[in-house]
Amino acid sequence: MRQTELFSKTHKDFPKDEVAINAQLLIKANFVQKLMAGVYSFMPLGYRTLEKIMAIIREEMNALGASELLMPALHPRSIWDATGRWDTMKKVMYQFKDDGGREFGLGTTHEEVIAVLGKTVIDSYADLPLAAYQIQMKFRNEPRAKSGLIRGRQFIMKDLYSFHADEQSLEDLYERSKRAYLNVFERAGLKAYVTEASGGDFTKSFSHEFQVETPAGEDETLLCRLCGFARNKEIADEKAGARCPKCESGVLEKAKTVEVGNIFKLGTKFSEAAGLYFKDKSGVSKPVIMASYGIGVDRLMGTIVEVHHDEKGIVWPESVAPYKVHLLRLGDEAEVQKFADEAYNHLTQAGVEVLYDDRPDVSAGEKFYDADLIGLPYRAIVSGKTVLQEKIEVKKRSEKEGKLMKAEELAKHLKI
RNA sequence: CGGGUCGUAGUGUAAUGGCAGCACGAGUCCUUUGGGAGGAUUUAGUCUGGGUUCAAAUCCCAGCGACCCGACCA
Numbered sequence: 001m002r003q004t005e006l007f008s009k010t011h012k013d014f015p016k017d018e019v020a021i022n023a024q025l026l027i028k029a030n031f032v033q034k035l036m037a038g039v040y041s042f043m044p045l046g047y048r049t050l051e052k053i054m055a056i057i058r059e060e061m062n063a064l065g066a067s068e069l070l071m072p073a074l075h076p077r078s079i080w081d082a083t084g085r086w087d088t089m090k091k092v093m094y095q096f097k098d099d100g101g102r103e104f105g106l107g108t109t110h111e112e113v114i115a116v117l118g119k120t121v122i123d124s125y126a127d128l129p130l131a132a133y134q135i136q137m138k139f140r141n142e143p144r145a146k147s148g149l150i151r152g153r154q155f156i157m158k159d160l161y162s163f164h165a166d167e168q169s170l171e172d173l174y175e176r177s178k179r180a181y182l183n184v185f186e187r188a189g190l191k192a193y194v195t196e197a198s199g200g201d202f203t204k205s206f207s208h209e210f211q212v213e214t215p216a217g218e219d220e221t222l223l224c225r226l227c228g229f230a231r232n233k234e235i236a237d238e239k240a241g242a243r244c245p246k247c248e249s250g251v252l253e254k255a256k257t258v259e260v261g262n263i264f265k266l267g268t269k270f271s272e273a274a275g276l277y278f279k280d281k282s283g284v285s286k287p288v289i290m291a292s293y294g295i296g297v298d299r300l301m302g303t304i305v306e307v308h309h310d311e312k313g314i315v316w317p318e319s320v321a322p323y324k325v326h327l328l329r330l331g332d333e334a335e336v337q338k339f340a341d342e343a344y345n346h347l348t349q350a351g352v353e354v355l356y357d358d359r360p361d362v363s364a365g366e367k368f369y370d371a372d373l374i375g376l377p378y379r380a381i382v383s384g385k386t387v388l389q390e391k392i393e394v395k396k397r398s399e400k401e402g403k404l405m406k407a408e409e410l411a412k413h414l415k416i
Numbered sequence: 417c418g419g420g421u422c423g424u425a426g427u428g429u430a431a432u433g434g435c436a437g438c439a440c441g442a443g444u445c446c447u448u449u450g451g452g453a454g455g456a457u458u459u460a461g462u463c464u465g466g467g468u469u470c471a472a473a474u475c476c477c478a479g480c481g482a483c484c485c486g487a488c489c490a
Contacts, residue, residue, distance in 0.1 A: 012440060012452070013428050017483045037482065085490090091417095092489075109490055143417060143488060151489085207490090218489095264490070292490080331449055365451035372451090383450060393450095 001044075001323065002344075003357045008043050010370050020216060022302035023148025025314050029373045031322075038145025038153035040298070045355075045374065048322035050156070053300055054135055056187045056319065057158050060180040064173070066131035066160055071113045073137055077103035079112040083273040092140045106139035111266065111292060114161040115274035122288060124279045125165045129173060133160035135297060147216060149302030150258060160293040163271075165278060170265060170289050177293050181210050181261050184295065189304055189317030192260060193223050193230035199265070206235075207264045210295075211257035214306040221257040226250030258303045259296075266290040314375030315397050323355040324414060326376040327392075330364045330383035340382035343392050343407040347380075350411035372397070380410060 008030045015027045015034075026032045031046030042050055058068065077095075080086035086095075086105070094106040107113070114132065122128065138157045145153050160177070164170040178194055185192035192210040199207045211221045211230060220233040222240060227247035231238070233254065244250035268287035271277070277285045301320075308315045318324065325347060329340035337358075344356045355376060357367050364383075371379050379402070381393040386404065394410055395402030405413075 011427065016428065017422085019483070034482095089490080111490080140489080144484095144486090146484080259489095262490085266490095294490085328450095333449095361449085363451085363453060364449060365453080368451045370452085381450075385450075 001355050003355060003359055006044055006355075008045055010373055018148065020146070020148040020150065020302075020306075021309060022150065022216065022305040025305055025309055025373070026148065026302070029314060029375070032149070038142055038151065040149065040152065042298075045322045046301070049301055049316070049320050050297065052320040052322070053188055053297055054158070057135065057184055057295060057297065060184050060187075061133050061158070061160060064131060064160075064176060064180050066133045066162075068134065069117075069132050070134050070136060071107070071110050071117070073107050073139065075105050075107050075113065077105065079116060079274075080105055083112055083270060085112070092142070094139050094141055107136075108138060108140050109157075109292075109294075110134070110136075110159055111161065111270045111290070112274070115270040115276050115290070118161075118163055118271070118276045118288060118290075119274065122163060122276065122278050125281060128163055128165040128278060128288070129169045131160060131162040131173065133158060133293075147218065147302070149298045150216065150218065150306075152298070155299060156297040158295040158297055162291045162293070163276075164289040164291075165280065165286070167289065170291055174263065174265065174291055177263055178208065181263070181293070181295070185210060185212065185260060185300075187319050188300060189308060189319060190260070190300075193221065193228060193257070195221055195223075195230040195232055195257075196235070197232040197262070198235050205265060207262060209259045210261035211255075212260050212303050212307065213255045213257050214303065215256055216303075216306040217256035217258040219257045219259050221255050222252045223255055223257075224250035224252055258299065258306070260300050260303055261293070261295040263293040264291060266292055309375070312369075313373035316375045316377060318377045321375070321377050323353040323376050325352055325354045325378045325380050325410070326371045326374065327354050327356045327380045327382065328364075328367045328371060329356070329358055330367065330381060332360045333384060335387050336382060336384055339387045339390075343380070343382055346407045347411050350408075350415070352411055352414050378410075378414070380407075 010030050011028050014024045018024045030043050032040045032042055034040055077086055093108050097103050135158045137154060139154050142151055142153050145151055162173050190212045192212050195209040195211045196206040197209045199205050221230050222233055222236045222238055223230040224244035227250055229244050229246035238252055240252055240254040242252050244252055268289055270290055271288040276288045278288055280286055305314055308317060327344055344354055347354045375397055377397055379395045386393050389404060391404040391406055393402045393404050
């Protein structure tokens with residue numbers, strides 16, 4: 001991508017109202033723009049990062065045997081009345097009427113819709129288990145949107161729903177989903193703690209949250225760094241400083257964390273409400289057992305920035321960086337242009353994702369600042385100096401010193 | 417939803433009742449090009465509505481909006 005063609009421009013100043021680091025950096029580097037509190041546009045660089053994150057999520061969900069689908073954001077009141085949640089979720093659901101007086105809500109979550117869909121594919125125990133997921137926009141009337149991408153009124157969520165004939169089948173997928181979730185977060189550059197939390201209205205057992213430690217977090221989690229045990233502070237009987245109840249040798253610490261995912265056993269509440277039943281082996285009709293599994297996709301992006309940045313800007317993990325290499329052309333002389341164009345073409349054709357700062361009349365210093373701010377994993381420089389040696393100067397964002405190499409060498413290096 | 421802070425050019429800021437100014441950005445021209453270059457010139461603003469006053473960006477009231485603390489958070 002040539003930067004002269006990119007629908008994006010960095011800002012010289014931090015946005016004055018933002019305190020959250022993820023909001024400051026993502027807006028300054030123009031990965032996102034705020035339309036109103038808790039509602040963001042994803043600019044080309046931000047959208048590419050989102051796509052990278054979504055690709056990781058898709059791989060892990062598909063590996064669980066789940067099918068991807070897409071449900072509507074606009075829901076009729078009737079499906080929410082069936083579960084009684086039209087009233088109980090009044091405060092968080094955007095609800096409205098059309099000119100004819102019909103009532104609608106914008107989806108806060110999709111248990112109601114998926115249960116209805118389940119009826120079209122599930123008849124018998126032989127159809128189970130099944131799992132389906134989507135990556136879609138959710139709407140919640142947050143009384144207080146805050147912390148940039150961490151808590152929005154409109155946000156992107158991956159929601160997976162699973163359907164089972166018995167508890168054992170549910171337990172099996174539930175445990176496998178924990179591993180899949182940890183894979184997602186690890187691949188995105190985050191260490192997540194599987195955290196015991198309240199099971200909510202639907203189950204007596206715990207639900208599980210995936211918490212990432214960062215000062216920007218709005219949750220408080222008691223965790224044991226020794227064995228990785230973690231419990232939401234809201235339900236914990238223990239206090240900070242107490243011995244870990246799991247490994248019995250670590251000490252529990254209170255940490256600020258961001259909840260990037262959660263998994264819930266739903267039981268049969270939604271299947272019963274929607275009339276989602278299956279025939280077991282003896283021909284008896286039973287409600288399908290369900291579970292739901294969520295990941296806040298854009299919240300995950302914000303959390304990555306909270307964890308991976310320095311005083312100069314973002315330091316993207318390679319797995320989610322919008323491009324792998326930021327190629328900077330310093331100087332507009334014909335030889336430099338030609339050499340830089342060739343390097344860009346070579347890398348691109350070799351399959352390397354390159355953002356090419358081909359802007360004319362922009363000082364070297366400004367290009368350096370922008371490159372540090374945007375935070376791609378590798379910076380490659382072409383200038384009068386490097387052209388003389390017929391090489392480019394390559395430096396990792398996370399390192400101080402670069403070295404000269406040919407474009408072919410860089411392409412080869414990145415392929416490994 | 418309670419409490420607090422705050423709304424001035426595209427962005428960041430100054431002007432504490434008396435001519436709305438500065439920097440960056442953007443446009444044009446010239447010079448520059450390894451860590452946000454220099455000169456010349458042009459451009460653009462007081463959130464909305466009401467009130468007080470000879471006079472309001474400034475004081476008062478209301479609304480709208482942003483951020484922070486709390487409450488809330490399938």
